[in-house]
Amino acid sequence: MERANWSRRTRQREMILREIKKLRTHPSAADIYEIVRKKLPRISLGTVYRNLEDLSRAGIIRKIRDGGTRARYDGTAAGHYHLHCQRCGRLVDLEKDPSPPVRVGPGKMDGWEITGYRLEFTGICPSCLKKKV
Amino acid sequence: MERANWSRRTRQREMILREIKKLRTHPSAADIYEIVRKKLPRISLGTVYRNLEDLSRAGIIRKIRDGGTRARYDGTAAGHYHLHCQRCGRLVDLEKDPSPPVRVGPGKMDGWEITGYRLEFTGICPSCLKKKV
DNA sequence: TTTATTAATAGTAATAATTATTATTATCAA
DNA sequence: TTGATAATAATAATTATTACTATTAATAAA
Incomplete structure (x- = not known):
């Protein structure tokens, strides 16, 4: 990097x-x-x-x-967590990390050089949950 | 869902x-x-x-x-892992899951309804690694 | 089965994000 | 300071996606 x-x-x-x-x-x-x-x-x-x-x-x-x-x-290039709404596409940072955290040391995986990660949770955001479907 | x-x-x-x-x-x-x-x-x-x-x-x-x-x-809507090349944008499935696996039960998080996740590792893919920079 | 209703589609136009192009500018080494 | 050229500004072109509208076909009711 x-x-x-x-x-x-x-x-x-x-x-x-x-x-x-x-x-x-x-x-x-x-x-x-x-x-x-x-x-x-x-x-x-x-x-x-x-x-x-x-x-x-x-x-x-x-x-x-x-x-x-x-x-x-x-x-920030460092890995962190996102929440991604599958209805409206909103993307926000997760306030506090879930446990256990993902451990990613620099290194190889499947021949790739790994530099970071992104853990993205998909779901429905609060405002989409309110809306009637 | x-x-x-x-x-x-x-x-x-x-x-x-x-x-x-x-x-x-x-x-x-x-x-x-x-x-x-x-x-x-x-x-x-x-x-x-x-x-x-x-x-x-x-x-x-x-x-x-x-x-x-x-x-x-x-x-496949179920969560699984991806590898994403930051040079060429290539995106592939990770062959075998790293451990420990991420556990995501259905439930709420920060007011969101969580339906799944995607753990994406970023890095450089083998063919980009070969190329001179 | 036939018919009526209208959701969903086909075909096309419009939009928006991104990328390509090219003359000009400004960084940096000598 | 000067010269070579990487990087930029301005704009054109491209590409993915969305919007629009007349037509079609899926479903419910007669």
């Missing part, structure tokens, strides 16, 4: 990384674009997409996809 | 469900469309999308999203 073969450091990439690290939410590329634009008004949406992709391929951030159409990103 | 409030059963939906249950892969909507089309040549892609969405919302199949743009579906 932290493998980064960028040959130049740019203000755009640094700012994207800094801002996504601050957030505890799961912003989309468009969300990041809006945030970073306040500091770098001339930044391009394509730049945001490319850097988010590069950062997640390098294992520095995490790309996640919920039920919806758009990808979301997570500034 | 198995909550299905369809008022009519159609050949299209039955065929979509039958075909996806047969597969051990993670087909996209377009994949299913091509398969079902051999039996029902006049089926529409929109019908495939709608039914896959309905089936997954009912908890009968599972909608999954890997790194790529397109959604994939999994005919």
Whole structure:
């Protein structure tokens, strides 16, 4: 991990990384674009997409996809738990970890190099539970 | 689960469900469309999308999203483990379960009704490991 | 069985997210 | 400072998905 073969450091990439690290939410590329634009008004949406992709391929951030159409990103690459609603697609972090926690040491599995994990519980979120079916 | 409030059963939906249950892969909507089309040549892609969405919302199949743009579906709703490559987005089933297995009984968690889980390990797949970076 | 109701579909158009393209800019080594 | 070129900005193109609407066919009732 932290493998980064960028040959130049740019203000755009640094700012994207800094801002996504601050957030505890799961912003989309468009969300990041809006945030970073306040500091770098001339930044391009394509730049945001490319850097988010590069950062997640390098294992520095995490790309996640919920039920919806758009990808979301997570500034913390370390594994943690999510709850994913199968009705509305809502995706939230689980407050406290269930026990026993999953233990994933770095290492190989089926020939893969494992860098992390994501335990996602699927179910119906409170607001969907309220709605009549 | 198995909550299905369809008022009519159609050949299209039955065929979509039958075909996806047969597969051990993670087909996209377009994949299913091509398969079902051999039996029902006049089926529409929109019908495939709608039914896959309905089936997954009912908890009968599972909608999954890997790194790529397109959604994939999994005919087995029961929880199992995936390996997800952070470089190329490849998504495969893990051959044998790691221990200890995750225990998820039906029940509530943070106000959610939990119906299943998915433990996804992220890492680098064998073919990406071979490639020079 | 025939008929009426309308859920569900087929076919197509529209939308939205993402990726590709290309001229320009700015990082970094010399 | 200067030159090479990685990375960007701006925009076009693509692709997956969703929306729309006339038509079809599944079900209930006559």
